[in-house]
Amino acid sequence: MTRASILQGAERRRVAAELAEKYKAGATIKAIAEEVGRSYGNVHQLLVEAEVDFRLSGGHQARGGRIRKASA
Numbered sequence: 001m002t003r004a005s006i007l008q009g010a011e012r013r014r015v016a017a018e019l020a021e022k023y024k025a026g027a028t029i030k031a032i033a034e035e036v037g038r039s040y041g042n043v044h045q046l047l048v049e050a051e052v053d054f055r056l057s058g059g060h061q062a063r064g065g066r067i068r069k070a071s072a
Helices: 009-024 029-036 040-049
Strands: none
Touching: 009 029, 009 040, 029 040
């Protein structure tokens, strides 16, 4: 297995935005990580940087459809 390249600057922001779109379209963090060959933690961090509103884990919605805000 090859190591994923380090993302910095504009490239990091571009990738974070692409991953955010996949997540907003319904993909799970795990599925995105597997698709792009990065760790769950790395994908999660990129989504935090993209200021994504995270869904509750397990596909469950809180009463009233509340969504957890990413904490920095």
